[in-house]
Amino acid sequence: MLKIIYIYLISVEFLIKYFLKIYKKGGDNMKPHLEDIIEKIKERANPENLGMILIHNGVVRRDTKNGKKLKGLNVNYDSKKIIELVKKFEQEKGIETVEVWINQGFLKPGEDITYLVVAGKKRKDVLPVFEKALDFLKNEVLIEEEIYEE
Numbered sequence: 001m002l003k004i005i006y007i008y009l010i011s012v013e014f015l016i017k018y019f020l021k022i023y024k025k026g027g028d029n030m031k032p033h034l035e036d037i038i039e040k041i042k043e044r045a046n047p048e049n050l051g052m053i054l055i056h057n058g059v060v061r062r063d064t065k066n067g068k069k070l071k072g073l074n075v076n077y078d079s080k081k082i083i084e085l086v087k088k089f090e091q092e093k094g095i096e097t098v099e100v101w102i103n104q105g106f107l108k109p110g111e112d113i114t115y116l117v118v119a120g121k122k123r124k125d126v127l128p129v130f131e132k133a134l135d136f137l138k139n140e141v142l143i144e145e146e147i148y149e150e
Helices: 002-019 034-044 079-090 123-141
Strands: 021-022 054-057 072-079 095-107 113-119 141-146
Touching: 002 054, 034 054, 034 095, 034 113, 054 123, 072 079, 079 095, 079 123, 095 123, 113 141, 123 141
Parallel strands: 021 095
Antiparallel strands: 054 113, 072 095, 072 141, 095 113
16 A cells, blocks of 8 residues: 555655646746746657647736736646646547646736646647646636726
8 A cells, every 4th residue: 555655755746846837936946947848748749649738828908807906916726737637638539749838927818827738639629628737727727816906
């Protein structure tokens, strides 16, 4: 039993490092370039299963849904939910890979919050999974606190 728990912990740590890059202001980790993400997906993917790569780049807005102006956004995440997101949506028919990057910390309007990348075989496979994965990311993974201008 102890061996299984240890393996699970190693796997969780590996998955977080493999699927998620955290960028903290002043930290060692750098924001990935989208071109690099795309190239890595192409290198790792089975060419027979790769026909489309969709990317969502979430950005902090100045105006909120309630009409108030944002000074910024405190962004955090649930690491277990990130792993759940990747595992869940990579199992969908026609999906080759799902990758997530989150910009953690205090972000100002115009700064990137997240990248979500879903790659797969055909548009009819990728588009619905992309939409469900994006909803999961927004509703389950991200923890956001809006800071308003005074």
